[in-house]
Amino acid sequence: MLESVVPRGSLEVAACPRPVGQSFWLLALTLAVWAPSSTLWAHGTPPTVLGVVTADSQGPTLLRLSAGLAVRDPIQPKKFKYVCSPRWVAPKSPLVTRTGQSSAWLTAEEGVFRVDAAGKVNRAAVQGLDPLTIRALGAAGSEALALVVSKGAAKVVALSRPPVAGSAPSVWTGSGEWHGARNSADAMWIVQSAGAVVRLVGVRADGQATQEDVAADTSTATASLAWVSPTADKLYLSLIGKALQRIYEVDRSAPYTGPRAAKLLLQDFPFVAGPVALGNRAVAVQVGVLVDIAPIVTVTLDDSRWYTCVDGVTLADGTAAAFACARGELHALNASGKPAGQAFALHQLTPPDYTGFDDISRFACWAEWGDLARDAGLDPGAEPPGTVAPADGGSCTVAGLGSPASAESRLGGYAALLAAALLAWVGSRR
Numbered sequence: 001m002l003e004s005v006v007p008r009g010s011l012e013v014a015a016c017p018r019p020v021g022q023s024f025w026l027l028a029l030t031l032a033v034w035a036p037s038s039t040l041w042a043h044g045t046p047p048t049v050l051g052v053v054t055a056d057s058q059g060p061t062l063l064r065l066s067a068g069l070a071v072r073d074p075i076q077p078k079k080f081k082y083v084c085s086p087r088w089v090a091p092k093s094p095l096v097t098r099t100g101q102s103s104a105w106l107t108a109e110e111g112v113f114r115v116d117a118a119g120k121v122n123r124a125a126v127q128g129l130d131p132l133t134i135r136a137l138g139a140a141g142s143e144a145l146a147l148v149v150s151k152g153a154a155k156v157v158a159l160s161r162p163p164v165a166g167s168a169p170s171v172w173t174g175s176g177e178w179h180g181a182r183n184s185a186d187a188m189w190i191v192q193s194a195g196a197v198v199r200l201v202g203v204r205a206d207g208q209a210t211q212e213d214v215a216a217d218t219s220t221a222t223a224s225l226a227w228v229s230p231t232a233d234k235l236y237l238s239l240i241g242k243a244l245q246r247i248y249e250v251d252r253s254a255p256y257t258g259p260r261a262a263k264l265l266l267q268d269f270p271f272v273a274g275p276v277a278l279g280n281r282a283v284a285v286q287v288g289v290l291v292d293i294a295p296i297v298t299v300t301l302d303d304s305r306w307y308t309c310v311d312g313v314t315l316a317d318g319t320a321a322a323f324a325c326a327r328g329e330l331h332a333l334n335a336s337g338k339p340a341g342q343a344f345a346l347h348q349l350t351p352p353d354y355t356g357f358d359d360i361s362r363f364a365c366w367a368e369w370g371d372l373a374r375d376a377g378l379d380p381g382a383e384p385p386g387t388v389a390p391a392d393g394g395s396c397t398v399a400g401l402g403s404p405a406s407a408e409s410r411l412g413g414y415a416a417l418l419a420a421a422l423l424a425w426v427g428s429r430r
Contacts, residue, residue, distance in 0.1 A: 047346060047372045048308060049325040054098045054117075055313040059343045060323065060330060061117065062104055067092040067372055070349060071119035080344065082352045082372070084365040087121040088113050092368070097137035097144065097183070101316050105144040105159060107134045112146070112159055119353070126159050128167025138181030138188030143205035145171060145188045147181055154178045156188065156203045172203045182225040184232035185314070191225055191237065193218035197259055198237055200250075216248050216262040227276045230314045236275050236282065237262065244268045247275060247293065249282060265293045276312035276322050283322060283337040285310050290324055292337050301337045305329075328376060346376040354384040363387050 045066075053062040053069075058077060063070040069083040085092040088108035096106045102117035105124070111131050112124045129148065136147040144159040146168075153175055157168040178201070180190030187202035187210070196217055202210040214237065216223070221239035226247065228235040237248040248262040265282060266272060275284035275293060282294040283301065290302040290310070309325035310333075322333040323343055330344035352369050354362050366387050373380035 046327060047376050048327045049330045049344065050093060051309055051325070052311045052313050052323050052330070053096050053104050054102055055315065055321050055323075056101065057315060057317075059332065060313075061102065062098070062115065062119075063330065063344060064093060064096050065372075067368055068352075069096070069115065069119065070344070071115075071117070073350070074118070078348060079350050080348050081119050082349045082369055083115070083119045083121065084352045084368045086357065086361045086364040086368065095134065095137045097139050097181075098313075099139045099142050099144050099160070105137060105139075107131050107137055107146065124159060125163070126168050127163040129157065136179065136181040136190065138190075138203075139183050140187050140203065140205040141185070145181070145203060145205070147178060147188075147190055149177060152176065156190075158205065171205070171207050172201070172209045174201070179222065179224045182228040182235070184228050185230045187232065189225055189228050189232065189235070191223045193221070193223045195219060198223045198239075198262075200235075202232060212252075212256050213259040214248075214250050214262050215259040216246075221246065226274055227312060229277060230318060230320070234277060236265075236277075238272070243270060245270065245272050247272055247282075247284065249294075266298070273308065274310035276310055276320075278312075278320065278322050278333065278335060278337050281337045283310055283324075283333060285324065290337070290339075302339055346372075347378060349373070349376070349378065351381045359386065 048066045050064045050066060052060045053064055055061055061072045063080070068085050070080040071083055073079040073081055088094060088106060089110045090108060094106045094108045096104055098104045104115040106113050106115060109131060112126045112129070113121050114124050115121050129146070130150070133148045133150040134146045135149045138145050138147070142160070145156050146159055148155050148157055154173070155170050156172040158171050159168060161169050176192055178190045178192045181188045183189070184202065187204045189200065189202045192199040194213070196215070196219070197213040198216045198218055200212045200214055216237060216239065218239060221241040224238050224240070226236040226238040233251070233253040235250050235252065237250060239246040239248070244267070246264065247266040249265050250260055250262050252260065266284070266286070269286060271287050273285035275282040280294060281292045284291055284293050285307040286293070286298065288306040289300055290307050292299040292301055305326045307324050307326050310322065311325070312320055312322045315321055324331050324333055324339065328346040329342060331339040332341050332343045334340035352365055354365060357365060362384060366384055370380045
């Protein structure tokens with residue numbers, strides 16, 4: 001995700017000298033701008049939507065955010081319940097895959113977890129698996145699969161089956177570094193960079209695997225999958241080098257007789273998200289602009305906002321739904337690939353459920369929600385009962401939500417403004 005942010009301290013100073021009073025006014029202006037904004041994004045970049053996990057005919061039902069998840073409220077469809085990351089400890093935005101239309105799985109440092117349609121997160125009984133070795137999550141139908149890579153050995157294991165001999169059952173084995181995963185209706189797809197070709201494997205829940213080569217040079221890039229159609233007859237490869245990116249379209253509709261041809265759609269761009277297919281279109285985000293890259297000449301679909309991702313979901317009736325992220329918003333795309341309405345915005349979030357937490361986890365959840373809500377311009381609501389801060393009392397969130405530290409922060413900002421005004425007055429007198 002690209003951010004057009006100029007770091008503080010990077011302002012260039014003109015070579016010609018300024019009068020003393022003008023310099024003081026410049027300093028005063030700098031302080032006046034910096035002081036109130038110094039806490040605006042105190043917790044990093046603004047919260048954003050990273051992708052759609054599940055959706056139905058009415059829109060997205062489960063979203064992956066830069067911190068936590070958002071699940072649509074079944075009673076209030078215009079509202080989304082925030083699910084904080086302390087439910088799975090870390091990371092804040094984990095690997096997530098859907099199984100079926102309303103359930104999902106995620107992997108975190110503490111293990112593997114299931115997420116239901118109501119946003120409830122429960123640890124899954126997966127044994128003999130180091131979660132830190134999981135490189136990707138996928139699904140084959142209703143079967144959750146994980147790509148595990150360790151010491152040059154790769155395997156795909158089934159997460160939703162009962163453990164066998166104390167560990168998750170192995171579905172497929174390989175060697176080397178594999179990347180993915182993207183799902184078709186009945187398989188999880190992974191790829192491997194293999195010199196002059198891309199090695200492609202589709203793993204099904206029954207252990208059967210389809211392995212093919214695609215003629216796309218990976219000598220200077222690492223291959224990954226951007227999108228796979230529900231029937232896997234079409235897919236998009238993304239090859240990322242040191243600074244540039246290439247996008248290929250692969251047609252798998254014909255029987256495999258050797259390395260498949262790959263149609264180059266885009267090359268030599270520093271940032272491309274997607275693409276996903278909408279009919280004959282390949283809709284992608286190219287340096288913040290929503291574009292159709294399937295034609296010989298790239299066609300701009302929308303540049304009215306800064307886009308950060310494009311995602312596609314197969315609905316229950318087999319049709320495809322596509323969405324584009326624009327920082328804290330999500331927009332549905334029509335058959336032409338253009339925005340057809342806002343499907344989600346951060347202001348639709350409601351506070352998380354704090355039940356089941358111990359004191360430390362409840363505070364961590366409250367702190368995370370407070371950070372996100374404050375950065376998104378939302379009212380985080382009341383502090384949940386029983387919240388106990390850590391012994392050191394350290395929390396920039398609590399500082400931003402009305403605690404004594406918050407008052408100190410505001411007083412510091414006001415003091416900076418006062419100092420700036422005083423400096424400006426002295427400068428003007430001189």
